[in-house]
Amino acid sequence: MESLNTQVIVLNFELKGSDFEAAGEASSKIKLVLQQIGIRSDVIRRIAISAYEAEMNVIIHAYRGKMKAEIFSDHTKITLKDEGPGISDIKLAMQEGYSTAPDYIREMGFGAGMGLPNMVRCTDKFDIESSVGIGTTISMTVCHNPLTIVGQ
Amino acid sequence: MKISEVVSRLQLGVAAGNEQLGRDIDSGYVSDLLSNVMGHAGAGAVWVTMQAHQNIVAVASLTDLAAIIIADGIMPDPHTLAKAESEGIVILTTPLSGYEVVGRLYGLGITGP
Numbered sequence: 001m002e003s004l005n006t007q008v009i010v011l012n013f014e015l016k017g018s019d020f021e022a023a024g025e026a027s028s029k030i031k032l033v034l035q036q037i038g039i040r041s042d043v044i045r046r047i048a049i050s051a052y053e054a055e056m057n058v059i060i061h062a063y064r065g066k067m068k069a070e071i072f073s074d075h076t077k078i079t080l081k082d083e084g085p086g087i088s089d090i091k092l093a094m095q096e097g098y099s100t101a102p103d104y105i106r107e108m109g110f111g112a113g114m115g116l117p118n119m120v121r122c123t124d125k126f127d128i129e130s131s132v133g134i135g136t137t138i139s140m141t142v143c144h145n146p147l148t149i150v151g152q
Numbered sequence: 153m154k155i156s157e158v159v160s161r162l163q164l165g166v167a168a169g170n171e172q173l174g175r176d177i178d179s180g181y182v183s184d185l186l187s188n189v190m191g192h193a194g195a196g197a198v199w200v201t202m203q204a205h206q207n208i209v210a211v212a213s214l215t216d217l218a219a220i221i222i223a224d225g226i227m228p229d230p231h232t233l234a235k236a237e238s239e240g241i242v243i244l245t246t247p248l249s250g251y252e253v254v255g256r257l258y259g260l261g262i263t264g265p
Contacts, residue, residue, distance in 0.1 A: 020205075020206075020207060021206070021231075023207055023210065024207065024209075024210030024211075024213075024214065027210070027214055028210060028213060028214065028239070031213075031214060041195070041216070042195070045195055045214075045215065045216055048214040048215070048216075049190045049191075049214060049215060051214075052190065052210060052211070052214045053187065053190065056186075108186075108203065108205055108207065109184050109185050109186040109201075109203045109207075109208075110186055110187070110207075112185035112186070112187040112188055113187075114185070114187030114188060114190075114191050115187050117191070118187055118190055118191045121191065
């Protein structure tokens, strides 16, 4: 799971679609490691929120996915690659309030159409690529010592 | 204001997180949409909701909330409580409606983020 050297801590997770029981465990583990190495709490919060939103998207929409966190001394990069239905119109998906989540997911309070906008708001760099019928890849970077606090 | 004081003023049930009741509540937020909470509730907020499934624990933990109040007499299931205990998350319960809870919290000086 973990490899540690002086430059980077790498955490790898396997995510399973519709596994709401384990949902959030990967993000919680990332948060714990960031706390252990003494990253600022407001920065940890932004990484944790964006990681959780991205993790939940895989649980809600995809069949399975891989999540990777690379923690450097000055920034954290999180990458998620899923096998799933993909997103046909990314611009539309990025709009607040737009969601394709089914009703039973919405009843749990997910699928508000806020996940992608929250990820953008909490990160310093956000990239998304998707192929319909194949899957979606998201990559997010958060700097550990921002000069200005993003999103607040 | 400390969580313990809110518990006694609103006569809330403590379902999980007894050891964390000394923490301060900095603000309040009400929503049943998890992403709204993650996007808008501040660190140290008390979150009023009717959601009682186990994913509320991850939301509270990752967003660094002070406590969750589950309104309308809804009781969290054992999975939710076990997860909350293991992550040190405070879950409070009340027969009051969400509207009533928020009104009383505001009356105690706990405002939005």
